[in-house]
Amino acid sequence: MTTSLRSTLDFLLYDWLQAESVTSRERFVDHSRDTFDAVLDICERIAREKYAPFNRTVDTQEPHFDGEKVTLPQCTHDAQKAYAASGMLSAAQDYDIGGMQLPYTVEAAANSFFAAASVSIGSGLLTVGNANLLMVHGTELQKKVFALNEFSGRFSGTMCLSEPQAGSSLSDVATRAVPDGEGFEADPLGPRYRLKGNKMWISAGEHELTDNIIHLVLAKIPGPDGKLVPGTKGISLFIVPKKLVDTEGNLTGVRNDVALAGLNHKLGWRGTTNTLLNFGEGKYPVGGEAGAVGYLVGQPGKGLHCMFHMMNEARIGVGMAATMLGLAGYYASLDYARNRPQGRPVQGPKAAAGAAPAVVKDAAQPQVRIIEHADVKRMLLAQKAYGEGALALNLYCARLVDEMHTGEAALADDARMLLEVLTPIAKSWPSEWCLEANSLAIQIHGGYGYTRDFPVEQYWRDNRLNMIHEGTHGIQAMDLLGRKVLMEGGRGLTLLASRINATIERAIQVPALAAHANALGAALQQVGAATKAAWATGQPADALANAVPYMQAFGHTVLAWIWLDVASAALASDADQAQPSTAGRMGAMRYFFHYELPKIGAWLQVVSSRDDTCAAFPEESF
Known part of the structure; x- marks a missing residue:
């Protein structure tokens, strides 16, 4: 499979899209077809060795939740480590934060090997998307503490939009975020809120593959009357880490009030956990108080703009x-x-004008x-x-x-x-x-x-x-x-x-x-x-x-x-x-x-x- 895919990718990248031409641009001047091919070679090899042999394994050995943590097959851990080590999580990022400044065209082509080998194991789609969002809309400290640790593979990321009662109707989001006491606006990681609500269909919402999971959560800040603003204009975006961190990104040892309510048992993609998460139910109270600690991203009420x-x-x-x-x-x-082998060629003499054609198969002929x-x-x-x-x-x-x-x-x-x-x-x-x-x-x-x-x-x-x-x-x-x-x-x-x-x-x-x-x-x-x-x-x-x-x-x-x-x-x-x-x-x-x-x-x-x-x-x- 990889030989056919590689030849197709080579044609589309180089003969059709002329991907080499971007190396004349300042951002990509250090690259050439040789560096692009080297990235494709590495990803093709990792996909062949760490992903493809285990596609059936992760389909039959579904994630298991014992009430406290989720267990995944060892092959998933090995695949994720190999992917992170390849540098592909930060492939398109600047050199000065550990990236390769790779064209997205080449990054997308390289990632195709992993999707073909085992889409169920996954690679870094949501983590990279989560970090990219923070690089655009987050503060400098949010980028350093959360995004850079996601690009390195130390943390992983999710997106938390849907709710059990709302589905795709984001206007009906009911998760609430209230200021976390006096001085909430002065937290170095961003204005600090306490979130309460439920989020459904969260891919990779709970696992032990990384040191931390960074949830990006849509929630509404109540108005002065305590009521939620109707529609999407009242939606804000929050960083809600599974485990709280300090301003250097070090784990503090405090578990945030984010609890796994259960795993969804799916038709496919069984190797990826899909979860219902409870925010702020009090299972893991922070400072003795129920409510998941979250840090505002961007401006209040502009969360959907960021999330898009x-x-x-x-x-x-x-x-x-x-x-x-x-x-x-x-x-x-x-x-x-x-x-x-199956069946034999259709034979028979050409029919005369007005006559029905005779369809003959000679059973004595080989299949x-x-x-x-x-x-x-x-x-x-x-x-x-x-x-x-x-x-x-x-x-x-x-x-x-x-x-x-x-x-x-x-x-x-x-x-x-x-x-x-x-x-x-x-x-x-x-x-x-x-x-x-x-x-x-x-x-x-x-x-x-x-x-x-x-x-x-x-x-x-x-x-x-x-x-x-x-x-x-x-x-x-x-x-x-x-x-x-x-x-x-x-x-x-x-x-x-x-x-x-x-x-x-x-x-x-x-x-x-x-x-x-x-x-x-x-x-x-x-x-x-x-x-x-x-x-x-x-x-x-x-x-x-x-x-x-x-x-x-x-x-x-x-x-x-x-x-x-x-x-x-x-x-x-x-x-x-x-x-x-x-x-x-x-x-x-x-x-x-x-x-x-x-x-x-x-x-x-x-x-x-x-x-x-x-x-x-x-x-x-x-």
Whole structure:
């Protein structure tokens, strides 16, 4: 698997995205392709040695809670130590805080090995996102005490948003934060509060993998009347460490009032603890008083603004996790199809005019491998198109991050706007279609795919989470149609259209790509027209009733663009298509345009007509 993945990554990074070009920028001037390749080599090796052999282990040996602490398999401890030692937790950070100043594009590519090897063991997604948020919104001391210890691997991090009664509705957050006595504002670590409430679905919320766990918690500060401010404007963000620390980051020996209420027993991702946490219930009173000690991040009432910094990172990370699970299933089913003999070629003479054709299979002939059957090739091509296309999309988004942080001002702002529009797609599209890839991988294995003798059933179970966490499919769709395509007067959509049209103009000059370029142009026009039609009445309820079909069509159009651009790069580096890898990319591109892109017509039809079949359906009629 790693050989195929590495060759795909090398092509996308160097032949398509021209990742080496960023080394001309001041931040990356010490780097070269050699240093990038060295990082990829190290991560590939650690993933192969410390993650992949234990993917089934962590699935069958679930975390155990004895009432006081959570126990995880030793292989998880070993994998996390190896990951932290690699320096990948701080890969993109400045040299002066121990980072490598690595482009995010290369960091994302390197981390893909771990997601493919064992997404259930995990690596450092939430920890890095937690620390990155603090580096932007925290005080200097908060950065030093919390973020830097997370980058080193000494501490780990979580994000605590959802509550049992609220789910994705952050307006209904009920966790309270009250000032912790007189002088609460003078604490060196930040204004000090006491939090009480419950948080649900907290990944890695309790374990013994690191010295401390740093929770970033959304809570509301009551007004003068003691009541919580309704809506999201009253939400603030707090650092709530599992164990209290001093201003040097040393553990004080005092356990904070954060208690594990229980573990969620999940369909997949069983190697990662998922928790219900009680804040301030009094199990671990600090100074004899119930209430978890938390330190305010940023300004009161601005917590959601801060948290979105972490949420958007996590959404792209979810897209990458979904992508790599899809590719892991593809590689497994490809290997199986190449080695599994079953069935015989369809034969028979050509039928005379008007006569029914005769389909004959000669039982005396030897069996053929199932990869020789057209329908198995269809399922393999679908997986390749979904998985490699999604990988290209995620790396393109990572490239936008680098452009946003190190490009010239105008180009950096364009990258920011493009990333806003593409983030819902980068999260949602792989989580839907790479899950479908995993389903096809099971299908190729037949009955064996439905057993635990082969890994593909676990890949599907692990991937089923990705349409849910960090914002469900429906939430991403409403974000796309209700906010992102409308932002700044539709500037993001205009920028995306200009990038797509630039690819079309190049591809239309190439005979092997011209028809596909025209098809993409037509699809782009359909999306633009449907966007206007959806909002024709100006009523959000009318437009958003079919937000998910809109997002599906939008995503397929984006992926068609990605594939056309990738195919253009493949032909540019191998004009005579002599390499099997080039033929593979061209075939996957053709599959996507012939089998997938035509689907957008049905999706956009209900969007454009503002079809109310679902929205108007009476509850009692179910």
